[in-house]
Amino acid sequence: MAGVSDEELKNMTQEERVTALGMRTDQLTGLAMRIEFDPDEVERFEYPWAPEVDFNKRTELDVDDMTSTEVNQKIRALMQEGYGTIVIKNPRGKHSLGVGILTRLRLIFEGSLGYFGVGLIDGPNVTINGRVGWSCGENMLAGTIVVEKNAGSTFGAAIRGGDLVSRGSVGSRTGIDQKGGTILVGGDTGALTGFMMQRGRMVICGNAGKNLGDSMYDGTIYIGGEIQSLGVDAVPAELTDLDKAWLTRKLTQYGLMPDKGVDHFQKIVAGRQLWNYDNLEPSEKKIIL
Amino acid sequence: MAGTQYRGSELTDVDQFLTDKEGLESEREKEIGQHIGYRYDVNLVPDYDRITPFLKKYMEVMGWDDLNWLEDIHMGYEDGAPAVFDRNNNGWVSIPDTIELPDNQQDRDMIARELLIKFQMSDRHPLVALRKAYMKF
Numbered sequence: 001m002a003g004v005s006d007e008e009l010k011n012m013t014q015e016e017r018v019t020a021l022g023m024r025t026d027q028l029t030g031l032a033m034r035i036e037f038d039p040d041e042v043e044r045f046e047y048p049w050a051p052e053v054d055f056n057k058r059t060e061l062d063v064d065d066m067t068s069t070e071v072n073q074k075i076r077a078l079m080q081e082g083y084g085t086i087v088i089k090n091p092r093g094k095h096s097l098g099v100g101i102l103t104r105l106r107l108i109f110e111g112s113l114g115y116f117g118v119g120l121i122d123g124p125n126v127t128i129n130g131r132v133g134w135s136c137g138e139n140m141l142a143g144t145i146v147v148e149k150n151a152g153s154t155f156g157a158a159i160r161g162g163d164l165v166s167r168g169s170v171g172s173r174t175g176i177d178q179k180g181g182t183i184l185v186g187g188d189t190g191a192l193t194g195f196m197m198q199r200g201r202m203v204i205c206g207n208a209g210k211n212l213g214d215s216m217y218d219g220t221i222y223i224g225g226e227i228q229s230l231g232v233d234a235v236p237a238e239l240t241d242l243d244k245a246w247l248t249r250k251l252t253q254y255g256l257m258p259d260k261g262v263d264h265f266q267k268i269v270a271g272r273q274l275w276n277y278d279n280l281e282p283s284e285k286k287i288i289l
Numbered sequence: 290m291a292g293t294q295y296r297g298s299e300l301t302d303v304d305q306f307l308t309d310k311e312g313l314e315s316e317r318e319k320e321i322g323q324h325i326g327y328r329y330d331v332n333l334v335p336d337y338d339r340i341t342p343f344l345k346k347y348m349e350v351m352g353w354d355d356l357n358w359l360e361d362i363h364m365g366y367e368d369g370a371p372a373v374f375d376r377n378n379n380g381w382v383s384i385p386d387t388i389e390l391p392d393n394q395q396d397r398d399m400i401a402r403e404l405l406i407k408f409q410m411s412d413r414h415p416l417v418a419l420r421k422a423y424m425k426f
Contacts, residue, residue, distance in 0.1 A: 009421060018422045035415075036383045037373075041407035043343065045350040048412050049420060055352060104351050125352050141376075142358035143351075160376065161358025180361040199331050200361060220332050246334040253354050269332065272295035275325060 046123075050103035053084035063097075064090040071097055079105060093133070098126060104143075115152075118145055121162070134171075137164040140181060146254065153190065156183045159200065165254050172209065175202050178219060186256050192231065194221050194268075203247065203265075205256055213268050217275065221268040222247060224258060235271040243267060297325030303394050310369030328366045329394065335360055336395045343403045356402065364394070364401035373401040377409055377416050 214231020
């Protein structure tokens with residue numbers, strides 16, 4: 001890798017880059033897969049390739065006449081110029097805005113977003129002053145998204161990390177396939193919330209629709225209101241002091257703390273009845289390996 | 290029959306998987322020869338009284354009021370040794386022997402978070418080379 005400069009790599013096709021970096025000729029035999037942390041690693045808080053941005057460097061962007069792709073490319077270009085706070089005006093419900101941002105940034109949308117808004121992000125703090133359509137924050141890895149009004153269905157689908165907040169109510173299948181992170185809803189949530197949830201936390205201040213936590217494998221759902229019905233293998237659990245402290249901290253942070261506190265919240269977890277381990281599984285693994 | 294009851298074992302001690310590498314406690318685990326489920330409590334929420342100065346600084350740089358995605362990071366145990374799962378690498382990263390483990394999971398989790406950040410942001414992380422080769426834009 002040392003023999004190829006970044007400039008040379010930029011002018012190559014992906015195939016050429018892979019070859020130039022020696023990835024086709026790596027000797028894999030005998031190579032240990034074990035990786036160990038280095039306790040003396042240099043302190044760094046952002047990815048090595050991330051553009052250096054300054055939160056105090058602010059700009060506004062009117063996207064009325066731009067396509068979603070143009071908006072996303074412009075956001076990247078502004079980040080390369082060091083802008084750390086970007087205000088997007090007139091988003092007008094366009095789909096897939098603000099996706100794939102992999103470093104810190106303050107991104108403010110003055111208006112509503114369409115489907116798949118700010119998905120796949122890893123770090124930015126996003127505020128949306130309007131509403132959002134389906135799958136806002138899908139596959140989010142880190143950062144915060146605060147939606148000031150209501151959100152559509154599959155809010156935070158497959159989220160892996162970070163905080164996703166709607167101050168209003170959200171549609172059905174909130175946090176479907178959630179694998180981490182926290183989803184907070186100030187109002188109500190629809191049917192099948194937490195469907196196939198695997199990890200992470202969900203806090204609903206209002207009521208939940210039918211089949212809450214259906215087929216959840218792990219994770220925790222906190223509900224402040226009423227539950228229409230629990231799904232398969234979703235069971236109540238005891239709200240501990242640590243849970244209460246965490247809930248108080250999180251809800252206060254986003255200005256969602258109910259007047260009556262957090263003592264009334266119900267905690268729902270997986271009953272672990274669906275954790276199936278077949279006799280054949282280990283032997284099948286051995287055959288494959 | 291599968292799917293009618295939980296047949297794994299329970300987490301009882303912070304050093305459980307350091308002293309018992311296989312972790313086969315329940316009848317079912319012994320029968321199938323593998324541990325069922327995680328080797329740490331994935332649902333344990335962080336105790337913010339135990340946060341380290343490095344993590345405080347990280348939160349400040351990122352503009353977050355809490356640990357954010359790191360709330361899901363815990364110290365796990367792989368092959369009888371402490372390790373942390375790195376989602377960017379899709380694999381476990383071991384804790385070196387030189388690091389002394391505290392006697393509780395909360396403090397261990399804070400160490401795991403700090404080490405993971407330092408590794409992910411370093412030039413030796415596998416994602417650096419992969420990004421050079423495969424990045425789209």
